[in-house]
Amino acid sequence: MSRRDDQLLLNVNLQGFGQRPAAWQVTDDAPDAQLTADFWVRVAQVAERGLLDAVFFADHPSISNPNPRPLGLVDPVVLASVITAQTERVGVIASVSTTYTHPVELAERLLSADELSGGRVGWNVVTTYAPSVARNFGLDANPSREERYRRADEVVRAVRSVWDAAAGDGTYRFDGTYVQVEGRTGLRPSRQRHPVLFQAGGSAQGRDLAARHADGVFAVQLTLDGAVRDYADLKAAAREAGRPGAPAITPGLSLVLGSTEEEAVRLFDDLESRVPPRYALGALSNVLAHDATTLDLDAPIPADVLDKPWDPSAHVTSAGYRTTFLEWIADRRHLTVREVVREFGGYGARIVIGTPEQVADDIEHWFESHAADGFNLMLDRYPQGLETFVDEVVPLLQKKGVYRYDYAGDTLRAHIGA
Amino acid sequence: MTGSRAGTRPTLLAPRGAAALALLDDDVLDRVRALLVAGRLHGLLLGAERLDGGVAASEPTGLAATLAGRLPEAGLVTVSADPHDHPYNTARRTLSLDHVTGARSGVLFGGHGATVGETAERVLVVRELWNSYPVQSIVGDRATGVFAVVDGVRDVAHRGPRYDVAGALNTPSSRQGEPVSFWSVDGPAGAPDDGLVDVLVVPATTHLSATAGARVYRRGPLDPSWPDGTPPWAADGLVLETGDLAPATLDALDRLPRQAATVTGTLRHRLGLPDRSINLTDRPRTFGATA
Numbered sequence: 188m189s190r191r192d193d194q195l196l197l198n199v200n201l202q203g204f205g206q207r208p209a210a211w212q213v214t215d216d217a218p219d220a221q222l223t224a225d226f227w228v229r230v231a232q233v234a235e236r237g238l239l240d241a242v243f244f245a246d247h248p249s250i251s252n253p254n255p256r257p258l259g260l261v262d263p264v265v266l267a268s269v270i271t272a273q274t275e276r277v278g279v280i281a282s283v284s285t286t287y288t289h290p291v292e293l294a295e296r297l298l299s300a301d302e303l304s305g306g307r308v309g310w311n312v313v314t315t316y317a318p319s320v321a322r323n324f325g326l327d328a329n330p331s332r333e334e335r336y337r338r339a340d341e342v343v344r345a346v347r348s349v350w351d352a353a354a355g356d357g358t359y360r361f362d363g364t365y366v367q368v369e370g371r372t373g374l375r376p377s378r379q380r381h382p383v384l385f386q387a388g389g390s391a392q393g394r395d396l397a398a399r400h401a402d403g404v405f406a407v408q409l410t411l412d413g414a415v416r417d418y419a420d421l422k423a424a425a426r427e428a429g430r431p432g433a434p435a436i437t438p439g440l441s442l443v444l445g446s447t448e449e450e451a452v453r454l455f456d457d458l459e460s461r462v463p464p465r466y467a468l469g470a471l472s473n474v475l476a477h478d479a480t481t482l483d484l485d486a487p488i489p490a491d492v493l494d495k496p497w498d499p500s501a502h503v504t505s506a507g508y509r510t511t512f513l514e515w516i517a518d519r520r521h522l523t524v525r526e527v528v529r530e531f532g533g534y535g536a537r538i539v540i541g542t543p544e545q546v547a548d549d550i551e552h553w554f555e556s557h558a559a560d561g562f563n564l565m566l567d568r569y570p571q572g573l574e575t576f577v578d579e580v581v582p583l584l585q586k587k588g589v590y591r592y593d594y595a596g597d598t599l600r601a602h603i604g605a
Numbered sequence: 606m607t608g609s610r611a612g613t614r615p616t617l618l619a620p621r622g623a624a625a626l627a628l629l630d631d632d633v634l635d636r637v638r639a640l641l642v643a644g645r646l647h648g649l650l651l652g653a654e655r656l657d658g659g660v661a662a663s664e665p666t667g668l669a670a671t672l673a674g675r676l677p678e679a680g681l682v683t684v685s686a687d688p689h690d691h692p693y694n695t696a697r698r699t700l701s702l703d704h705v706t707g708a709r710s711g712v713l714f715g716g717h718g719a720t721v722g723e724t725a726e727r728v729l730v731v732r733e734l735w736n737s738y739p740v741q742s743i744v745g746d747r748a749t750g751v752f753a754v755v756d757g758v759r760d761v762a763h764r765g766p767r768y769d770v771a772g773a774l775n776t777p778s779s780r781q782g783e784p785v786s787f788w789s790v791d792g793p794a795g796a797p798d799d800g801l802v803d804v805l806v807v808p809a810t811t812h813l814s815a816t817a818g819a820r821v822y823r824r825g826p827l828d829p830s831w832p833d834g835t836p837p838w839a840a841d842g843l844v845l846e847t848g849d850l851a852p853a854t855l856d857a858l859d860r861l862p863r864q865a866a867t868v869t870g871t872l873r874h875r876l877g878l879p880d881r882s883i884n885l886t887d888r889p890r891t892f893g894a895t896a
Contacts, residue, residue, distance in 0.1 A: 211745060218744065218745025218752065219777075250772075252755065253743070253752045253753040254751055254752050255750055257752050260775065261705065262698050265701040266701075266705070268670035268671045289691070292694075295661075299667045299668070303668060322771035323693045323772065325770070374662065375662070
């Protein structure tokens with residue numbers, strides 16, 4: 188296979204104190220540090236030192252139990268402005284729900300943040316599946332996946348009509364089934380014209396939305412073969428939609444780094460031992476569509492649980508995650524539940540536990556295999572894990588010739604080549 | 606009308622339209638910072654255009670977050686006047702701003718196109734949500750693995766004519782209890798019930814007979830011809846609007862009287878306002894007792 192002549196893309200997914208649920212228990216920061224500007228600016232400055240494209244924030248408008256793991260305490264668009272005011276090049280990608288946000292408010296908030304940042308903001312288009320959200324907005328349940336995505340398509344087009352108006356005479360109008368907006372904006376286009384669009388859903392509807400609109404995609408891919416297949420399929424779908432080359436595909440990659448493999452494993456084991464087993468089983472339950480706490484920890488997952496028929500459109504949590512999990516476990520059915528929990532990563536990404544050399548080799552292999560254009564990194568702890576990645580892994584990737592020595596431009600759009 | 610902290614009349618500068626973006630200019634920013642340090646200004650009000658349905662050149666929360674690090678002396682008040690902006694999203698955004706500014710933020714609520722009752726319900730829901738996840742519940746106890754004692758996290762369980770909101774909010778409460786709440790008394794809208802907000806903001810030329818238990822700030826355009834450089838308005842505080850931040854405007858601001866400059870602490874402290882909160886202990890626990 189010929190080597191790629193483009194460059195690897197790297198974002199970092201800032202999940203509170205770290206991707207591992209116990210990260211807050213081993214941090215040097217105060218428990219409430221996530222409420223300060225200082226914490227997020229410090230972490231983003233590490234990302235910028237590593238020449239990363241962007242820091243990324245997931246979000247949904249409801250509270251999750253902060254035990255054992257505090258997540259999403261501060262609004263990501265506010266953080267985008269805080270971070271870009273105190274950095275020079277790194278982008279910020281904020282998730283905002285198309286189901287629960289008014290399109291004009293959404294459009295103006297993001298475009299304004301983008302303009303103030305000098306063109307370094309991205310919008311991760313999410314439709315929100317967390318069941319706890321609906322009650323905050325006067326609904327008994329979230330709309331179905333099909334309806335959420337039909338609405339999302341209209342919201343994206345309505346948002347773009349506001350952004351296009353900012354570059355024109357200010358007037359916008361969008362008349363759809365779910366969304367009708369009309370008015371005038373006083374905002375101006377940003378340095379990159381408008382925020383870069385990302386998409387994170389792995390369902391059929393999500394991938395369709397990505398093919399039509401997204402500049403970048405966050406995916407869950409647990410197997411190389413599945414990633415190569417889905418990469419080709421999505422690029423083909425985007426080409427058919429008149430968007431050749433788009434979108435940039437960056438699967439999640441969970442990392443625990445050590446100077447030796449044994450050290451990395453010890454760190455991982457220490458972090459996992461601090462979290463109640465039921466919590467990790469909850470993540471497994473989501474991909475199994477079955478209550479994993481009822482399973483024998485020291486026996487394989489029963490065949491009837493793995494093989495039961497399922498309807499992706501009726502799966503409440505991420506359908507893409509369940510799909511890739513079933514592919515991953517196909518040749519691991521002998522593993523006990525305890526071993527599965529340990530090895531599948533658990534929180535929306537494939538996991539690699541090892542040395543900087545092992546991680547750099549893995550990243551290069553997936554990149555050169557056309558399984559990914561880069562990765563959405565999920566480090567075990569912030570900022571420590573990210574500092575190790577930037578200091579130890581980035582130079583190896585540069586030496587391999589797959590990662591840049593400096594930013595090529597000033598905007599997020601330039602960073603990801605959109 | 607009650608007096609303000611140490612006899613001062615807190616003064617907020619409200620740059621409208623492109624003037625707000627002028628704050629990003631280093632020279633303008635330095636001048637404004639000097640005005641804050643001198644106690645001629647105490648903060649900024651961003652998004653005033655939205656009070657009367659005008660279009661803004663920037664979104665006020667993002668602009669405040671952008672300026673916060675460079676203007677540590679400024680109170681930062683943002684306008685929330687769009688009735689389409691759901692209170693859960695408003696509460697999240699404004700309380701997040703409060704945290705990243707070190708609890709020196711406030712929100713001026715208006716209700717362009719909405720009735721007083723509708724806006725009052727929106728303000729109440731936002732305030733309830735601001736109180737629903739007490740920041741004191743964060744303990745970070747590594748020995749027990751308990752990050753937060755969640756007994757105090759409460760659903761707001763709001764069911765009103767316009768909004769049905771469960772809660773709790775996913776952002777912990779403010780270090781100043783709540784962000785300072787302002788209410789714009791303007792046009793056909795009147796004042797809310799007693800105690801709903803900290804401060805009423807009234808056009809300089811409007812007569813107001815009842816103060817609804819709140820401080821009253823007067824809002825009007827900056828006028829360089831004022832005798833002694835200060836507006837002749839009876840008020841607990843001032844909101845001075847300007848459509849530009851040109852040198853002549855900054856010179857006019859330099860003629861405002863020097864007052865006690867409280868440039869540290871929360872916005873409540875800087876404005877001489879008491880702590881306030883809504884007691885939600887009668888509402889359902891969001892997570893039950895601490896697991």
